[in-house]
Amino acid sequence: MAKLQDHYDTNKFLNMEFIYRDNRPDQGCSFKITSFEHGSVIASDIGWTNATLNKFIEIINFRLRESIFLFMNLLRSLF
Numbered sequence: 001m002a003k004l005q006d007h008y009d010t011n012k013f014l015n016m017e018f019i020y021r022d023n024r025p026d027q028g029c030s031f032k033i034t035s036f037e038h039g040s041v042i043a044s045d046i047g048w049t050n051a052t053l054n055k056f057i058e059i060i061n062f063r064l065r066e067s068i069f070l071f072m073n074l075l076r077s078l079f
Contacts, residue, residue, distance in 0.1 A: 014036070016032075
């Protein structure tokens with residue numbers, strides 16, 4: 001379980017708990033998110049397929065590589 005807590009307001013935090021994960025390509029994972037804010041609790045069950053997750057990771061990696069490339073070009077132009 002992961003817990004994210006507001007740095008400025010300790011009465012606000014979010015718990016994320018993985019319920020299951022199936023590594024097969026046509027399957028996915030499910031997790032439960034519970035948010036707490038000043039005494040109120042909101043719980044949600046969320047799931048996605050591995051195909052969706054893998055596409056998301058591809059997009060993140062592409063943007064990261066693109067950003068590194070741009071940063072390296074900037075450094076070259078400065079020196």
